[in-house]
Amino acid sequence: MPTASATEQIPARERLLTAAGELFYAEGVHTVGVDRIVARANVAKATLYTLFGSKDGLVRAYLTARHERVRELMIRELAARYETARARLLGVFEVQGLLFDEPGFRGCAFVGANAEVADGSSVQELTETYRAWLRSLFHDLANEAGAADPEALAGQLVLVYDGAGISAWMDRNPGTATLATAIAGMLIDAAIPDGKEASR
Amino acid sequence: MPTASATEQIPARERLLTAAGELFYAEGVHTVGVDRIVARANVAKATLYTLFGSKDGLVRAYLTARHERVRELMIRELAARYETARARLLGVFEVQGLLFDEPGFRGCAFVGANAEVADGSSVQELTETYRAWLRSLFHDLANEAGAADPEALAGQLVLVYDGAGISAWMDRNPGTATLATAIAGMLIDAAIPDGKEASR
DNA sequence: GACCGACTGTACAGACCGTTCTGGTAATGT
């Protein structure tokens, strides 16, 4: 274990990952070259290649880190803010709104990355696991909330989630989150028996 | 005016535009180089530059052509298939589904292009006019259909339209169109007074 | 002191990029 001294430094791997995250997300994985990343991270180019193997490896690590960050934020905030499964189902869209408010928000990182790669890229595999996670997040909550057809509701909410991200990005309007929450509320009410009744 | 002889050829501009459209859309504007485009179009490289000025000019022409194509398809199909403004409002999502069914569908071209450019690019201006057109399409139809708040309904439907495109693309599921149509139906019913009543 | 792993800095190869230039052909309008 490295000792925590006053001259403690953030390790090169972490610096590379944050630099790559900022640049890739802001300008696209294809536009940003490795030279700019190593310059921003204050890391030698050789270090990048020993740690990640190739630029593609760094891109994969970047997307994996994004997924992990969104997942952590979602789970933490949902648990902290909402009581019932139904409220958490709606809360997903409020937490998504937190992302919209971040400075430099540029839409879903996976949408952006997929737009830049041809079919069969390694990026697509990571995208599939991300999409599967998002869908199962909605599916599990819909199940827990007592939806008549959790599968169907999950599909609807994924669509709204996607649309909210695109609209917020392309129209530069973070307020889209409340719009999405309202639509989601309608869909949830319609999908859960006695969804509109107050309580029991 | 060029005479229509037996050796009539499709002009170079058109060939370039279709070649660029296929390649840019399938692989991204940044991934595809001009060499591949001129090779596919059977055009000299100099011709590209006399006709479009630069690669960026070709990208702009590609996006403009995409916009025009979608607009024409939308207007033609909406007029041919549906009678009332309310049916046309819903029909937008069915026509969008026609795009999903096209072989090689890869989502909205403007979403893809925007993911590849940094802020301030000329692509963003074209995107704004495209987004404004889409929004006004919904807004005008919502008005015509007697929506209580056409602005609000248009915003909702733009979000659903965006979400449908992303979901259909990322999950490779053209059936998303019927899902989007169902959601749009709910929103339209809720936004138009007496929307659920049969007729008058 | 010898050793080691993590890291630096620079220089370079090879490919590919957008763009321009040269030089030529075929048809058109006057």
Added chain:
DNA sequence: ACATTACCAGAACGGTCTGTACAGTCGGTC
């Protein structure tokens, strides 16, 4: 007959890209 226009094939240019090679630095460990 001549200038113009529209186009073609390909070479050449300067720049940037990923990836590699190599010599060297630093903090700990035996």
